[in-house]
Amino acid sequence: MGRVSMPQGKGSQLHNRREYEKIGKPIPDNIDVSKSSENITLVDKDIKQAYQEIFGEALEKYNAKQKRADRKIEDYCDHIKKSKNGEKLFYEDVVQWGSKEDFQKPEMRERAKEALVQYVKGFEERNPNLKLIGAYIHMDEASPHLHLDYIPVAQGYTRGLETRNSLDKAMKQMGYQPEKESRKNNATKLWKENERSVFGEICRNMGLEVEAERKARGSLSVEEYKEVREQMIGEIEQEKEAIVAEVEPLRELKTGIDEIDTTGTKLPFGVVAIKKKDLEAVKEQAKAYTANRDEIGEMRERSAAVSRREQRVDQREQLLDNKANELARQQQQLQQMYQRQLNLNQLLEKSEQDGRAKDKQIADLQTENASLRGQIRSLTAQMDEIKAELWDKINNLRDKLRGAYESLTNVVKAVGMLKYDREKDQNGNYTYGKYGISNLSKAQEKLIDGLAEYGAKWAKEDGFPEMAEEMEKHVGISKGIEKIVEPPAPKRSKGWEMEL
Known part of the structure; x- marks a missing residue:
């Protein structure tokens, strides 16, 4: 008889x-x-592909609604893998009937394997919110078992x-809602109890005996065991006394027959010498022998039957004595076990006394932990809001920068x-444009070049290398500045726009 387990x-x-050798x-x-x-x-699915099939459509809808690129989720599988909220990429349960001792016969292993196959076939129909990505039956270990990944x-x-991806909500959406939810009484626990029951019924249909839930102290207490043993000994003693009582009269009958056979002398044909005082006794015996000859033959047959039965009784008495000795030995072992x-x-x-004290401490800590979790969730939400606000401000400031x-x-x-609005002619002389100044002093030229170096230095440090290169290598008048220094119309409106 095997027990159904699902750790x-x-x-x-x-x-x-079984990819050990590959690596x-x-x-x-x-x-x-x-x-x-x-x-x-x-079942053996690639987890990335499974996530795309299950969550791909929902992920596309979510990303389509996001206006900011940093809030989009590129890969939901990687997102769960990096999550710190306690989710797992997938969950695994190991389903099994029996233990090593239950699989001494090959046919038991085959029955257990077929039961596991049947269990997997109905899994997703029973559990629409659990998507299988792996179902592996291992027959190369001590007991056949199933690794179920979902x-x-x-x-x-x-x-x-x-x-x-949410285990608790998936269970509840399938109807596993505990009345008073706690750490020891939750939706997953209710689901596992149901699945063990389903698998147990499949095992029974396969001819596998399923062990009931075990009691804390076993099937019999010490006192119950002693009482049963005393009852067994009493029954054996009663049986022995009944057999002896049945045989005793037959033993007495055999003794009487033996005495008749050996009393006096049989009278043959011819003359026999005998004492006078024994004559009367011999006559009486002769009369008794003649009268009871048939009875004596019957008694001899009964005597032989009694001898055979007595022999059997002796053998049985020996067996009973051996059994009594074995019971005495077991009684001694029982006393030691007791x-x-x-x-x-x-x-x-x-241990129970200590455990009750620890349970109270654990309950107090759980209450405190629940309170702290609530505070953490509240603070986390506030931090998320602050982070979002800060990122908005940072992005705005960076745009302004x-x-x-x-x-x-x-x-x-x-x-x-x-300085550089000029062209050199064939004679090596410069011809200056409308913005160039021909008579700049060395200090003025150094100041112009220094402004370019200064601006380029800060642009590089603040993360704008392309603008630093523009300052160092190019000169020119932007359209915005050109509109100011050379306005297209003689008259400007109040709302003129300056472009930098």
Whole structure:
């Protein structure tokens, strides 16, 4: 009889797919490679592709609504992997019937394998919010078992993605809603209880006996066991006494027959010498022999039957004595077990007392933890709002800074025209344009070049290298400055626009 179990797994794709040799790792000792060919892979999906199929449409809708590029999510799989909110890329449970001792016969392993296959076939129909990405049946370990990998999918969110990875909400949307939710009573626990029940029924249909929920102290207490043993000994003693009582009269009958056979002397044909005092006794015996000859033959037959039955009774008595000796030995072991159990009970009672005190401390800490979590969520929300506001301000300031550097670049290039608005003729003499000044002093020329170097230096440090290059290598009059120094019309309106 096997027990149905469904513990949480580690979710190791290396272990599930048996890919140790591909990466040069040794195969663990608990894996029998001679049986690895019996393993079955029912589902094996690439996790990136699965995320695209499940969440791709919701991700596109979300990104389409975002006006700022920094709020878009490029890859939801990577987003969950980097998340610090407790989500996992996927979850794994290990489904199994029985233990190593239950699989001594090959047919039991085959039945367990078929039960696991049937369980996987109905999994997504029972659980529409859990999308399978892996289902691996391992037959090369001590007990056949199933590694079940799935992504929980919850819908109906009004903020962020409409469809998300959320285990708790996925369970609740499938109807697993605990009345009084707690750490020990939650939606996942209710779901696992139901799934164990489903798998247990499949096992029964496959001819596998399923063990009921175990009691805390086993099937029998020490006192119950002692009572049963005393009852067994009493029944054996009663049976022994009944057999002896049945045989005793037959033993007495055999003794009487033997005495008749050996009393006196049989009278043959001819003359026999006999004492006178025994004559009467011999006559009486002769009469009795003649009268009861048939009865004596019958008694002899009964005597033989009694002897055979007595022999059987003796053998049975020997067996009963052996059984009594074995029961006495077991009684001694039982007494020792009882003493050990008594000691364990005392330790258990002390442990329970300590446990109650610790439970109270844990409950207090959980209450405090819940309060702190609430505060953290509130502070996190406030921080997110502040961060968003700061990023808006930073972006605005950076836009303004870029505009200022563009204006500075135009000014530096215009000032450079005072020195470099000129052309050299064939004789090596300069001809100055309308903005160039022919008689600049050395200090004035140095000042013009220094302005370009100064502006370029700060533009590089603030992250505008292209404007720094413009200041260092080019001169010229921008359209904005040209409109001011050379207005197209003689009369300006009040709302004239200056472009820098």
